Amino acid sequence: MKLKKILPQLLTLLFIVLIFGFFTMNAQENMDTRGIEFGFGFLKQEASFDIQFSLIDYDGSMSYARAYLVGLLNTLLVSFIGIILSTLLGAVIGVARLSPNYLINKTASFYIEFFRNIPLLLQIFFWYFAALRALPMPEDAPLIFGSSFMTIKGLYTPAPVWNNFDIFLITLIIALVIIFFFNKFAKKKQEEEGKQYPKFLISLGIFVILPALTFIIGGVDLSWSFPELKQLALTSFTYEGGMGIPPELIALTLALTLYTATFIAENVRAGIQGIGKGQKEAAASIGLTPSQVLKLVIMPQALRIIIPPTTNQYLNLTKNSSLAAAIAYPDLVLVFAGTAMMQTGRAIEIVGITMATYLTISLAISLFMNWYNKRIAIKEK
Amino acid sequence: MFKYVKQLTSLVAMVAVLFAFTTETMAAKKSKTLKNTQKKGFVRCGVSQGLPGFSNADAAGNWTGVDVDVCRAVAAAVLGDANKVKFTPLSAKERFTALTSGEIDILSRNTTWTLSRDADIGLTFVGVNFYDGQGFMVRKSSGITSTSQFKNGISACTNIGTTTELNMRDFFNSKGISYTPVAFEKADEVVAAYDAGRCDTYTTDKSGLAAQRTKMSNPDEHIVLPETISKEPLGPVVRQGDAVWEDIVRWSLNTMIEAEEYGITSANADSMKTSENPQVKRLVGAEGEMGAAFGLDNEWNLRIIKQVGNYGESYKRNIADTGILPDRGPNQLWTKGGILYVPPSR
Structure with missing residues (x-):
């Protein structure tokens, strides 16, 4: 009886081991006959190629491992910005989709149907090349917000120059901790004594005043370095100083956000529509204002429906960011599975590392979203 | 009984x-690759995704170019028909994997012969069919006429996965110029981005610059700077571990170059069989047993010359007459002041 239960599992395990064994042996044999060696020693070698855009210090004299880190951080950056923006846009469009206002409702529907039905790669090309052609050359760029320039070579903004940045950062963290405990305290007071504090205003106050104090007594100082036009040749210009955000990053973020937001908007709509009409009416009947109804009754329940499919969209966005290679945004695929793979010829090792990396990022997002989903799930009391 | x-x-x-x-x-004795090729009835050849003069497909899907002609020569030698080639367009990034994994048998895709590629990743370079060097293209209106006018902050568009990326870094570092590399996966996007004004300069092999210039919206607005910053010997590549196949590809290329040296063309090849010169007779299969070592018949080289032509014909047809690089430069025979010099077929 017991054997009957275990045997199929054992056979499955054996089958999996055999398949993996076969592929490994096969790869090994073929690599041997072609004189290719396997190993990760190349990661320490000098990369000897430069990367356009990096969040950490990097130049070609550093190792392939460092180049990998640059690519990874660039992938995380575009995924992070994309997730935040697409969530905000998705929520707005999702609510707009339910608006009784005909124009708003139809505009939202049109937006969703348009952007989700065009292949993402096409959209990336469109934003990149259309935007490139439409943007002015550096010398003709108009001033935006008094200090920034949007040009074909990227967005140039003033860059902050900090003095004692660490003190500022620590104060910011302290402020966040105080806000956290204050909110806990306020909630307890409300539950026990029914006393309500203006939680949001006080939190905002702490968040602004504490860091601001460091400027006065902490020796923190902030100045700005402004981008300045520089002539490279007769008709060739660029900006120096300030912060340059490459057009590749902007185009990629735009395309990923507009595409993914359509799916999130539909999740939001489904979540809100999934809550029975009676809930809303009951909440209104006990005297809650419409915004309280949305905040206290509808959203907590709707989130349970919204979160799981939205997790999928976050994963999709992260993986889709690998299309960056097409428009020269130096993400993990372009830098590591592209240039580094070509220079070293270590296809199996590099593809393996890249796959493991994406798997880790995806699992981390999944874990976080599952944790969040559990936290907001209705607890039966 | x-x-x-x-x-x-x-x-x-x-x-x-x-x-x-x-x-x-x-x-x-015959090679495994040769056996498979003869069984299939076509040569599997990896080429570029479209580089005029080297490997480029027209609207009807016919491939032409000097790189294409190397594969056609091998097909003429081993299969008797220069048209029996299956071309696989590959990006710079895909090319070596396609060859080592056995998807193609010859990589003839403007590929630079370097030590690390030859020794490290399971490949063997068989020769050079084009001597090239890396250069820069700029807009004429910029007034730049030499790389010495480059300034800090210049942005350079290029392809990923090529020696170009490495040479560019060496060049700018040695000059002490800070630069922004903008590296794309495909050549078409590099051209489009440079053409739109994303970069101040476009850098790749000079032959590539000359060829891509023809694709710009207005070719006359761009010039290739005179400086050459690297050696780029381009040539066909085969997988390591099949010596006979390697020899076949090497000597197919050598035959084309040597045929030009002895004045044998596709038009006069047949009549050269009765030549007085034994070296000429060997090149058209009228003397010696020049194919036996490869497991081929004796007229393999005659077929190459008749069907594909000699190197000079191939160059004229693909590169000179198309206006890409009318001047042969170093890609001229050693007897005429160039550096094309191949070992003798004997």
Whole structure:
């Protein structure tokens, strides 16, 4: 009886081991006959190629491992910005989709149907090349917000120059901790004594005043370095100083956000529509204002429906960011599975590392979203 | 009586085994790649995704170019028909994996011969069919006429996965110029981005610059700067581990170059069979056993010259007449002041 239960599992395990064994042996044999060696020693070698855009210090004299880190951080950056923006846009469009206002409702529907039905790669090309052609050359760029320039070579903004940045950062963290405990305290007071504090205003106050104090007594100082036009040749210009955000990053973020937001908007709509009409009416009947109804009754329940499919969209966005290679945004695929793979010829090792990396990022997002989903799930009391 | 039958059968069996053994060694002498190619009936050739003059497909899907002609020469030699080639367009990033994984048998895709590529990643370079060097293209209106006018902050568009990326870094570092590399996966996007004004300069092999210039929206607005910042010997590549196939590809290329040296063209090849010069006769299969070592017949080289032409014809047809690089520069025979020099076929 017991054997009957275990045997199929054992056979499955054996089958999996055999398949993996076969592929490994096969790869090994073929690599041997072609004189290719396997190993990760190349990661320490000098990369000897430069990367356009990096969040950490990097130049070609550093190792392939460092180049990998640059690519990874660039992938995380575009995924992070994309997730935040697409969530905000998705929520707005999702609510707009339910608006009784005909124009708003139809505009939202049109937006969703348009952007989700065009292949993402096409959209990336469109934003990149259309935007490139439409943007002015550096010398003709108009001033935006008094200090920034949007040009074909990227967005140039003033860059902050900090003095004692660490003190500022620590104060910011302290402020966040105080806000956290204050909110806990306020909630307890409300539950026990029914006393309500203006939680949001006080939190905002702490968040602004504490860091601001460091400027006065902490020796923190902030100045700005402004981008300045520089002539490279007769008709060739660029900006120096300030912060340059490459057009590749902007185009990629735009395309990923507009595409993914359509799916999130539909999740939001489904979540809100999934809550029975009676809930809303009951909440209104006990005297809650419409915004309280949305905040206290509808959203907590709707989130349970919204979160799981939205997790999928976050994963999709992260993986889709690998299309960056097409428009020269130096993400993990372009830098590591592209240039580094070509220079070293270590296809199996590099593809393996890249796959493991994406798997880790995806699992981390999944874990976080599952944790969040559990936290907001209705607890039966 | 039965005794004899038994002995006879064992004798037959022994002979059969011996015969099988000898044919096996004969076949083993021929290369596995050659055998597979002859079985399939076409040569599997990896080319670029479109580089005029080197490997480029027209609207009807016909491939032309000097890189394409190397594969056609091999097809003429081993299959008797220069058209029996299956071309696989590859990006710079895909090319070596396609070759080592066995998807293609020859990589003839403006590929630079370097030590690390030759020694490290399971490849063997068989020769050079184009001597090139990396250069820069700029807009004429910029007034730049030499790389010495480059300034800090210049942005350079290029392809990923090429020696170009490495040379560019060496060049700018040695000049002490800070630069922004903008590296794309495909050449078409590099051209589009540079053409739109994303970069101040476009850098790749000079032959590539000359060829891509023809694709710009207004070719006359761009110039290639005179400086050459690297050596880029481009040539066909095969997988490591099949010496006979390697030799076939090497000598197919050598035959084209040597044929030009001796004035043998596609038009006069047949009449050269009766030439007085034994070297010429060897090149058209009229003397010696020049194909036996490869497991080929004796007219393999004649077929190359008749069907594809000599190197000079190929260059004229693909690169000179198309206006890409009318001047042959170093890609001229050693007898005429160039550096094309191949070992003799004998």
